[in-house]
Amino acid sequence: MRAIIIKELRENLLWAVLLLIAVSAAMAFAVHAGARRRPVLVSETMEMISAVAFPVAGLAIGLLQILQEHRGGRWAFLVHRPFSRRRIFMAKVIAGLALYGLATMPPLLAVIGWVATPGHVAAPFDIHMVLPRLADLLGGLLWYATGLLVAARQARWIGSRLMPLGFTLLVTVFAWVLPLSFWEAALFLAAGFGVIFPAALTAFDAGGVFERQPALTRFLQGLSVGTGIALAVGVAAAMLAGAIDWIHPTDDWQYQSYRISSDGQPVKDIDGRYGQIRGADVNGRPVVKAEREDDYISITSVPLQGLPTEQSDWAERRRAEGLHNDMAYAYSVEFGTSAAWYYVAPRRTIKGFDEVSRRFIGSVGPNGFAPSTEEPQPFPEPLVSGMRDFASRTSVFHIDFKRREIQFLLRTTSNDPVIAVPVTFNTGKRGERVLSALLTRSTIYIFDGATELFRLPLEHSFPQYQALEIAQIRDGRFIFHYTNGTSTDLPQRDWLVEADADGHIIRRVELPPLTGFPRHDSPWVEAGVKSAISPFLLVLGTVLTEKYNYLAFIMAAVMGIVSAAFTFWLSRRYAMGRSASLLWTIFNLFAGIPGVLTLLSVRQLPAHVVCPHCGKRRVVTRDLCEHCAAPFSMPTLEGIEIFEMV
C-alpha cells in the first residue's frame, strides 16, 4: 500500500502544488477584497471563493488520480498485481486526501492565522467563523469522491459520465443553504459522501462495469447518476418552458398591491406583463395612475412573524443563524466614527475596533462601555440590529457609539416579547423628523428619538397577516396597513387603520381582496415541466403544498405510465430477469423520464443477434435464447479447424 501511496503522491504533487497556488491566490484576493475592515473569514467574497475553490481542488485531484491510469494501457500495469483493487483504491484515497490537504489547508490556515492576529483586520475574530470554511473544506472531499466516481465508471464523456456531479452539486447546495450548524452541514456532506464514496470504490473495483458491482452500490451509483439526470432534465424542461412562454406569452398574470396616496387613500395597483395597466380605489373605481412618486407616501413594512433570533420556524432561524450567513458571526453595526463596531453573535457582544491601528478598543454591553482591558460584557439575549436601534426578546435600546452610551427605550416581559426590530418611517414631509416604530406581540409603540409619542394595540398578528406597513401622511395622520403580502393565498383581507397625530384611532377600513396573484407560466407548461422532472415529485409537491392541480395529476399519471411502459419494453431489450424488470418498471412509474435515462445510462444495452432457431433478435449476454431457450450455435466449421486438446 505504501508503494502506491508514494507513487500517487509523487505523480500528482505538481498538480496539487498548482492547485495550492490557485487556491492561495483566490484566498489572497478574498482577503484583499475585505479591505481589512470586515470579518474576512465570513465575507461574501470569501464565501464565494471557498465555495468554489475547495470543490474544484477536490474534483480535479479525484479525476486526475483515476484518469491518469487509463492513459497508454497503464490500468493493467496498476491493477495486475497481488493486491486487491480495493486496497489500491484505498491507497489512492489516502494519497488523494493528503494532496487535497496540501492544496487547500495551507492557504486556509494562513488566512485564519492572519485574521486571528490582532492588528491585521479592524474586525473581530471568533473561532466560530472558521466553521463555514471548515464545512466548505469537507465539501471538497465530497467533490473529490465524485471525481473518483466520474473517472472510474464506464460511460461516455458526452453521455452520462458527468451526471454524478449533479448529485454532488445538489448535496453541496443543501449543505450550504439548509444547515444551522456546522454539524448539520457535516451530516449533509457525510450523507452525500456515503452515497458517492462506496459507488466510486466498487466502480474502481469492477473496472467501471456497472453489472459487476454489488446491488447496494449499483443503487447508490444509480442514485447519483439519476439525480444529475433529473437536474439536467429539469433545466432543459425549464428552458423549454421559457422558450414556449417567450413564443406564446400568457398575458393573464398580474401583480396587485395597495399603495397609499399622499392624501392617505389606498390605491390598488395592478401590474401586468406589459407594465402597469390600471389602478383602482377601494371602491373599485378606476383612477388614473399618478405620474409622480411624490403622489404616494413612502411606506415602511415591518414583518410580524417575530425577531429572527426568536423564530421556532426552521427556515426563519436559518435566515438569521444559518451556517453560511455572516449575520450569525459578526456584522457591522456602526461605521464612520474612526472606530468600527461589530455585533459578535456567538458571544452576544458588541466590539469596537480602531480604524487606523485595527486593534480592539473596547466593547459595549448591557452595563455600558467596557475598555479593551476588560472582558467584553455579553448581552443576556441575542440581539437584532435595526437602522439605529437594537432589539432583543425583552428590550429595545439605542447605543450612541460616539458617546459610548446605551439608552433603553423599552423593557418588556417574555409574555409580550418584542417582535420586530425598531424601524424608522417618514412623516410625509421631506426634511422633517424621522419617527420609529417598535412592536411587541400586543402593542405598537411610536417613538420620536427616545421619546414615546403614543402606543396602539396590535390588532392583527402573524400568520394571518405577514406585515404591518406604517407611514405618516402630510396632514399628520398615521396609516397602519395590515397586509397578507401578495405572494400568499391567505383568505383574510387587508386592513387599514388610521390614527390621528396623538394616536387616537379615526377609522378602520377592510380593503377589497387582492386577486390575480402572479402566474408566470401557463398551467400546461408548468405541469409539463414538473412532470418531466418526476411525476412523483410533482404529486408530492402538490400534496405537500395543498395546491391541488388536477391538470398536474393527469400529466404526472400520463408521464409515469408512458415511462413505465417504455421501461418495461426496454427491460425486454435488456433481457432482464423478472424481478429486475418489475423493479425498474415500478421505479420509473414514479421517476419518469429521468428514471428511463438513468436506466440507459448505468446499464449498457447488450448487443442483439438473430436467433437461428426462432428468428427473433436475442441478447448476446445470455447462454440461452430468451425467446426459445435455444443455445448459441457454434461458429460455422470450414473444414480447416485443428483442435488437439491436451
Add this chain to the structure above:
Amino acid sequence: MSEAAIEVRGLTRFFGGKCAVDQASFCVPRGSVFALLGRNGSGKSTMTRMLLGLLEPTRGSATVLGEDCRNLSPATRGRIGYVAEGHPLIGWMRVRDLESFQRSFYRQWDGRLFQAVIDHFGLDRKAKAGNLSRGQRAGLSLALVLAARPELLVMDDPSMGLDPVARRTLLEAMILVTRDAGHTIFFTSHVLDDVERVADHVAILDRSVLRVSAPVEVFRQRVRRWALNFAGPAPSAGDIPGLLEARRDGQSLRLTIANPSPQTERSLSELGALGIEEQPLSLEDAVVAYLGDRGQRQSLLQQTQEAGVL
C-alpha cells in the same frame, strides 16, 4: 492440481454489436509455451485481457491457474506475470524506482534476475522509463515481470515494434523462464519467426473465431502444401475440403490444405495436373495461409500483368 494453466470454455466478447471473440475454447497445458496468433483486430488482446480479468467476458468462462478469470484473487494474480501490449510503464519513474515499486508487492522478488535481465537489455538504472526506447521498455517490462518469478507469464504481442536484436534478446529472456519446469508462457504475436523458435503450442484466431489449438508439431503435420503443374493455364482449384489457399501462377497451382485425407488426394488427382508434388511448409507459411483470405488467389505479379499494369 489441474493439468491446464488456462482453460477457456466458450469465451465470447462483444463490443457493441461487434463480436471480438466468438465462443473460443482451448487449454494451455502447464509448462507449455502457447502462442495465440491472429491478424490485427482478430481478438488476441481481447482474449488476453479477458483471461486476466481486465475485461468482462460477454459469455463463457475461463479458469487461470484454477481460478475463474472474472474473480482472480490477489494471490493468484501474484503467480501470473503480465506484459501488456506496448509495454506500458509509469513514465516518470526511473528503472530503479520501478523495481522498488514492483518489489514491494512480491515476496519472492528475485533482484538478481531483475538485474540480469536489465543488464541483458543494457538498461541504466537511473534512466526514466518514459525516455527508454521500445526495445528497452520491453526489456524493463519483462524484467519487472520475470523477477516476480511468475508461474504463468502472459505477454500481449511482446515483440511488437521491436528491432531484430531486441526481439532476439526478448526471446532469450522468455526461454530463461521456461527453464523452470512447470512454468507456462502464453503469448500473442504477429512475428511468426519468434513463434517457431519458442512455441510448442499454437492457437489461431481468425476474425474472432478460433480455428486452431494444437501442439506445433500436430499443426505442422495437419497443414500441407502441394504444387501442381499443368500443360496449359492452371485451372481453378474447385471445392477441395480444407482448402486454405490456392495460388495460381501461370501453369502452376499451389494449394495449402488443412486436415488432408484420402479424399484430398483424390480431389487433387481429378484436377488433371501433369505432376503433383508436396512441398515443405514452414510454420510461418502455414499460419499465413490461415490468416489470409480463404480460397483462390493469383500471385500479385500475375494479377498486375493480367490487368495490364506491368
